[in-house]
Amino acid sequence: INSWGYGKENGPSVWHKDFPVAQGNRQSPIEIIPKQASYDPSLQAILLNYDHCSSINISNNGHSYLKMIQGGPLDNPYRLKQFHFHWGGKGCHGSEHTVAGRSYASELHLVHWNAVKYQTFGEAAAAPDGLTVLAIFLETGDEHRWLHRITDTLYMVKFKGSATDFKSFNPKCLLPSTLQYWTYLGSLTTPPLHESVIWIVLKEPITVSERQLGKFRMLLATGEEEDQRMHMENNYRTPQPLKDREVRSSN
């Protein structure tokens, strides 16, 4: 069978043939309408214990620290597994979530799994509270001072030709200044589209330059993650029906 992708023959409009959950009740992404999100005072702040930007590599005595997210809507700490981007061919289309009809040039997903409750990522990926993805919008503007850290890393890895090992990079450099967010229950945005993701979408985008984004596209478009079979294609799934879900806001 031809594997899924973003082309005419194997793109989002036909994913439901192999993955019927594509038409399920908690699919992602969605269009976020800020005025319709309900402020929930019980939502705590997001806590990320990634390292700070300046640490070249986060390992200490040869072991890299675990990178965890906790707080917010989460009952347990979740462990970072990988991160990846979605982007469009050009201009300001490329994000998966949209905000009141507006889309961004790209969207960064930091994928975490509930290693307290589940033994493996695969098991968590099939459980309703198994994963949490922190989504960060990228808009184009001034150069991002740290993004070169990723593209430099990618150059190295591209050169080595091995599976992209992001463990030596801490994504703290890519966070905006505030961690205000929307949260809702959703799914993976690529097949198998498991409805296992607690989404945390940051309100504040980060800014990268057009040139940086172009470099990204060139570098990542060919980078296939062997172990995650991630399709870092220059494309994105469009917003899915909200159905009977609410979007909560941290502020």
Ligand SMILES: NS(=O)(=O)c1ccc(C(=O)NCc2c(F)c(F)c(F)c(F)c2F)cc1
């Ligand atoms: N765009 S996103 O919603 O943030 C997203 C995040 C992770 C994955 C992923 O890990 N896929 C491969 C993959 C699975 F989809 C599994 F269900 C599983 F069990 C795996 F082990 C696995 F690597 C897909 C989409």
Ligand SMILES: [Zn+2]
């Ligand atoms: Zn993604």
